[in-house]
Amino acid sequence: xxxxxxRVTVETRGQGLTEITGPLRAWLDRQALRDGLLTLYxxxxxxxxxxxxxxxxxxxxxxxDFLAKLxxxxxxxxxxxxxxxxxxxxxxxxxxxxxxxxxPLQDGRxxxxxxxxxxxxxxxxxxxxxxxxxxxxxx
Amino acid sequence: xxxxxxRVTVETRGQGLTEITGPLRAWLDRQALRDGLLTLYxxxxxxxxxxxxxxxxxxxxxxxDFLAKLxxxxxxxxxxxxxxxxxxxxxxxxxxxxxxxxxPLQDGRxxxxxxxxxxxxxxxxxxxxxxxxxxxxxx
Amino acid sequence: xxxxxxRVTVETRGQGLTEITGPLRAWLDRQALRDGLLTLYxxxxxxxxxxxxxxxxxxxxxxxDFLAKLxxxxxxxxxxxxxxxxxxxxxxxxxxxxxxxxxPLQDGRxxxxxxxxxxxxxxxxxxxxxxxxxxxxxx
Numbered sequence: 001x002x003x004x005x006x007r008v009t010v011e012t013r014g015q016g017l018t019e020i021t022g023p024l025r026a027w028l029d030r031q032a033l034r035d036g037l038l039t040l041y042x043x044x045x046x047x048x049x050x051x052x053x054x055x056x057x058x059x060x061x062x063x064x065d066f067l068a069k070l071x072x073x074x075x076x077x078x079x080x081x082x083x084x085x086x087x088x089x090x091x092x093x094x095x096x097x098x099x100x101x102x103x104p105l106q107d108g109r110x111x112x113x114x115x116x117x118x119x120x121x122x123x124x125x126x127x128x129x130x131x132x133x134x135x136x137x138x139x
Numbered sequence: 140x141x142x143x144x145x146r147v148t149v150e151t152r153g154q155g156l157t158e159i160t161g162p163l164r165a166w167l168d169r170q171a172l173r174d175g176l177l178t179l180y181x182x183x184x185x186x187x188x189x190x191x192x193x194x195x196x197x198x199x200x201x202x203x204d205f206l207a208k209l210x211x212x213x214x215x216x217x218x219x220x221x222x223x224x225x226x227x228x229x230x231x232x233x234x235x236x237x238x239x240x241x242x243p244l245q246d247g248r249x250x251x252x253x254x255x256x257x258x259x260x261x262x263x264x265x266x267x268x269x270x271x272x273x274x275x276x277x278x
Numbered sequence: 279x280x281x282x283x284x285r286v287t288v289e290t291r292g293q294g295l296t297e298i299t300g301p302l303r304a305w306l307d308r309q310a311l312r313d314g315l316l317t318l319y320x321x322x323x324x325x326x327x328x329x330x331x332x333x334x335x336x337x338x339x340x341x342x343d344f345l346a347k348l349x350x351x352x353x354x355x356x357x358x359x360x361x362x363x364x365x366x367x368x369x370x371x372x373x374x375x376x377x378x379x380x381x382p383l384q385d386g387r388x389x390x391x392x393x394x395x396x397x398x399x400x401x402x403x404x405x406x407x408x409x410x411x412x413x414x415x416x417x
Contacts, residue, residue, distance in 0.1 A: 041381055041389050044394075191372075
């Protein structure tokens with residue numbers, strides 16, 4: 001049994017989902033473990049990690065629209081407005097989704113379903129550099 | 140220290156919560172570990188995993204009603220409608236709840252509170268076969 | 279590689295966020311592990327665990343207000359009302375946030391971002407004693 005730690009940077013292009021399944025699989029291949037548990041931890045509070053449908057891009061846009069309507073970027077609704085109209089909504093969206101994910105690794109492959117992708121969900125409008133801590137334990 | 144991997148199938152009866160605490164405990168008993176961490180990972184994006192109150196069945200119905208109202212099954216609201224009026228709402232409900240759970244195992248028992256059950260939350264109307272990947276690490 | 283199990287009690291002062299980052303770090307220091315994975319598991323269904331912004335207290339109040347509006351404490355909306363008008367909304371808020379958190383430990387420090395704190399999010403109005411199960415695995 002052994003464990004691996006790492007940090008990877010994801011460049012986002014502003015609000016929306018960035019798929020990281022590919023880079024994650026490439027990273028896993030380099031660790032040469034067959035079975036274990038992968039934990040992803042996002043070191044930010046205005047973005048999220050998310051498992052979501054990877055087939056129809058409309059799913060991602062519908063999800064973004066739903067959250068935009070649920071958590072309006074209207075400064076009149078919030079006290080915390082100093083960092084821009086999208087900052088407090090970003091914290092709320094992060095609270096409603098995930099800061100960390102745990103995905104088993106079985107026989108050298110992530111246990112993702114056929115239609116599942118791993119995404120970083122940016123909630124700010126400006127592009128950001130986001131850091132994800134990775135922890136892998138197994139054999 | 141050792142680890143166990145498995146996949147279990149849960150048959151859902153359409154939209155709503157299916158408790159899986161019992162089968163999960165039976166599965167754990169067979170692994171004969173006393174202390175560790177159990178991870179459940181759902182291989183689908185139109186259902187969720189959830190820890191919820193296990194005493195009053197009304198809690199489950201209220202939760203379902205709340206989500207049904209929050210994420211209406213109205214195709215006019217979404218781009219992604221080809222898989223039926225309940226599919227895009229299902230993806231959104233999954234994003235707002237959990238795809239994975241981590242529960243410590245202590246002295247041979249899950250660290251669940253007295254009133255906690257583990258549920259698979261189906262968001263589609265038709266019954267489905269759902270696959271949950273299990274990972275257990277400990278001693 | 280070894281693992282540690284514990285349970286800690288958090289006294290809440292009624293609805294709102296209680297930061298537990300400090301006590302958590304003190305607990306970790308006593309375990310003397312450098313690298314691993316920390317799992318926090320809340321043994322209740324009317325409170326949550328949450329990673330959130332730790333700089334501006336207004337963020338916490340805005341988040342509380344958002345959830346109070348999203349999930350009204352109005353008994354007319356729910357079947358489950360016997361435990362008080364705040365109980366069913368508490369279960370829903372818990373379902374929309376997190377019951378467990380996984381945070382990597384790297385070089386003796388939690389992988390928290392600069393602006394991240396770990397919080398217990400109480401959804402009941404009355405102060406409560408909440409129990410968090412801790413699991414740490416690593417070396």
